[in-house]
Amino acid sequence: MEHFPHTPPNLTKNQSMVMAALLKANGPLSAYTILDQLRSKGLRAPLQVYRALDKLVGYGMAHRLESMNAFIACRHPDGESGSMVAFTICESCGEVAEISNDRFDSQLHKLAGGAGFNVKKSTVELFGQCEACA
Amino acid sequence: MEHFPHTPPNLTKNQSMVMAALLKANGPLSAYTILDQLRSKGLRAPLQVYRALDKLVGYGMAHRLESMNAFIACRHPDGESGSMVAFTICESCGEVAEISNDRFDSQLHKLAGGAGFNVKKSTVELFGQCEACA
DNA sequence: CTGAAACTGTTATGTTATAACAAATAATAA
DNA sequence: TTATTATTTGTTATAACATAACAGTTTCAG
Known part of the structure; x- marks a missing residue:
């Protein structure tokens, strides 16, 4: 699970759905908010969301905001190193x-x-x- | 609720007990761990701990570690400004x-x-x- | 003394996150 | 291909963290 930013691996179905939700939002979302948005697409349980989020964060495609218990799509500009955010x-x-x-x-x-x-x-x-x- | 570090106000009973628990520990404690430690001294509910913690953090006597959902006594050296931690x-x-x-x-x-x-x-x-x- | 502000106790509930297990799917190598 | 291994998925149950609402008590300035 090592990836440079902006070289996303092929995402699985759940991972794609969660990533799409994060990208559509223009702010941080909680795991449970994401779950509610994706119930219509078949997701039923928190773990389905948390598991996808874990991967996305590992890939550098999303970040967790510790102080808000929320997640946000990575948007740091190309060309910047992946170091600190x-x-x-x-x-x-x-x-x-x-x-x-x-x-x-x-x-x-x-x-x-x-x-x-x-x-x-x-x-x-x-x-x-x-x-x-x- | 404005205080310079190291000029603690008179703490209430609950606040003192929670502060003592934080000082005795040499690491971060979760609110529920503190609660368990203080049950023998009469505390019964999470809110009693959370309320004390809110005050202690407000006074600058304790810090919240967002990434760990835990709290720790402030130990930053005297003489340093209270700015960033x-x-x-x-x-x-x-x-x-x-x-x-x-x-x-x-x-x-x-x-x-x-x-x-x-x-x-x-x-x-x-x-x-x-x-x-x- | 008295009224306002802060603190306390309590019950109930809301929110965030993971454990454990079984089944399905995808990737790899023989 | 086919067997093998990894990963992903679905599901139920539960753990861990945090606050709402309300009533009663203490503290303290005026």
């Missing part, structure tokens, strides 16, 4: 945006490195106000 | 450490600022290996 979450309008930045990523590794810690995976979620709401 | 979480031994760094904090604000986003609160949780386990 941060999210901005607007407390006014709920908009979630993805930021990817190599310099920041190395800062982050350096910060942790200073404490003798070797970073493999990071969760960075920023709350505040987006440009439109400010 | 990051956590390192060792995937081998489970050790959780707190890092606070002003320079990184400003990097983080700058990164978001570049996208027109104004950061009020941040969640930074880093997974990998601690010094001892590496």
Whole structure:
């Protein structure tokens, strides 16, 4: 289950349906919201959704927002490395945006490195106000 | 509910008990684990714990680890500003450490600022290996 | 003292996530 | 192809995390 971003493997039926739901939404969805949207297409149980989400996240095609218990399609721009991903979450309008930045990523590794810690995976979620709401 | 770190208000009975449980533990605890530990002291319901935790987090005396659904006593060193807090979480031994760094904090604000986003609160949780386990 | 604000206790319920098992499907190699 | 192995699927049940609503109590400033 190792994939570079934007080189998706062939998705299974459930994985495709869940991915489509994430792409159609323009914001994060909870697993149960996804389930409700896909009941008409035959999904019946939470596990069917969670299993698909696990794969999609593993493939780098979706992200989990830890602070919201929700999932969102990966939209980080092509050309950026797959390294670090941060999210901005607007407390006014709920908009979630993805930021990817190599310099920041190395800062982050350096910060942790200073404490003798070797970073493999990071969760960075920023709350505040987006440009439109400010 | 505004407090500088390390200038704790007078805690109520429940708040003190929950804080004591967090301090005694040398790692994160789930709300239900805390509840179990405090049943012998009279606590009976999850809400009693969650309410205390909300206050303690608000006072800056405890932190919530979003990626673990767990809580940990604040231990960031005196003298550091209260700005940003990051956590390192060792995937081998489970050790959780707190890092606070002003320079990184400003990097983080700058990164978001570049996208027109104004950061009020941040969640930074880093997974990998601690010094001892590496 | 008294009224407002904060805290407490309690029951019930809502939300998020996984365990365990059996069956179907797809990918691989002989 | 056919046997073998991996993965995916479907399903039921349950675990783990969190809050709603309401009533009663304590605290404390005015």
